[in-house]
Amino acid sequence: QSALTQPPSVSGSPGQSVAISCTGTSSDFHTVSWYKQPPGSAPKLMIYEVSNRPSGVPDRFSGSKSGNTASLTISGLQPEDEADYYCNIYTTNTYVFGTGTKVTVL
Amino acid sequence: VHLVESGGGLVQPGGSLRLSCSASGFSFETFWMSWVRQAPGKGLEWVANIKQDGSQKQYLDSLKGRFTVSRDNAKNVVYLQMNDLRAEDTAVYYCARDGSGSGSSWTFDHWGQGTLITVSS
Numbered sequence: 354q355s356a357l358t359q360p361p362s363v364s365g366s367p368g369q370s371v372a373i374s375c376t377g378t379s380s381d382f383h384t385v386s387w388y389k390q391p392p393g394s395a396p397k398l399m400i401y402e403v404s405n406r407p408s409g410v411p412d413r414f415s416g417s418k419s420g421n422t423a424s425l426t427i428s429g430l431q432p433e434d435e436a437d438y439y440c441n442i443y444t445t446n447t448y449v450f451g452t453g454t455k456v457t458v459l
Numbered sequence: 460v461h462l463v464e465s466g467g468g469l470v471q472p473g474g475s476l477r478l479s480c481s482a483s484g485f486s487f488e489t490f491w492m493s494w495v496r497q498a499p500g501k502g503l504e505w506v507a508n509i510k511q512d513g514s515q516k517q518y519l520d521s522l523k524g525r526f527t528v529s530r531d532n533a534k535n536v537v538y539l540q541m542n543d544l545r546a547e548d549t550a551v552y553y554c555a556r557d558g559s560g561s562g563s564s565w566t567f568d569h570w571g572q573g574t575l576i577t578v579s580s
Contacts, residue, residue: 356502384564386566388503388567395553395571396503396553398558398567401558401564402563402564441567442565447517447520453503
């Protein structure tokens with residue numbers, strides 16, 4: 354499994370919803386997690402096992418999957434959501450990240 | 460949970476470097492640990508991980524033979540020994556805790572701030 358494919362960028366106005374897709378060939382998308390990385394900062398876990406939120410992550414972040422495509426949806430976009438987002442799966446004893454998506458809040 | 464990487468810096472092509480990651484605030488010996496890197500302006504790339512007792516190690520295929528992960532549970536430290544370094548190894552290297560020990564399987568639930576490795580002559 355090479356790097357998972359994500360759109361390079363998505364944007365939206367405050368209050369709107371945006372969705373980020375993550376596509377690959379692996380059958381292990383039940384392991385998908387999502388990470389937020391603000392500029393100059395370390396990544397932060399936002400979603401695990403497709404749709405679970407760690408404690409402290411706002412419920413406007415949600416995840417889903419269909420076959421070999423996972424999605425992260427940010428509802429009610431906020432200025433602090435502006436960052437790079439990466440998906441990740443665990444497959445054949447390897448972790449594979451997505452190509453990353455820059456979310457811009459207009 | 461606190462993870463602090465050290466050991467980064469400038470190294471010549473073909474050289475070696477050992478990174479350390481000091482862990483605190485949790486039972487280090489009960490968690491898998493990983494290294495993840497990020498080249499300047501690029502995306503995240505998983506490098507390696509190591510089981511709680513050090514008995515299992517997994518690596519990115521392209522790095523096998525050059526990088527070695529190890530840990531010292533008595534000191535709460537995980538290491539990454541990097542040999543035969545190349546320009547393409549230039550990156551920020553992050554230490555991350557595997558979340559399976561806290562209920563979030565197949566994740567990196569805590570990250571350090573990273574240490575920069577620059578491979579250049």
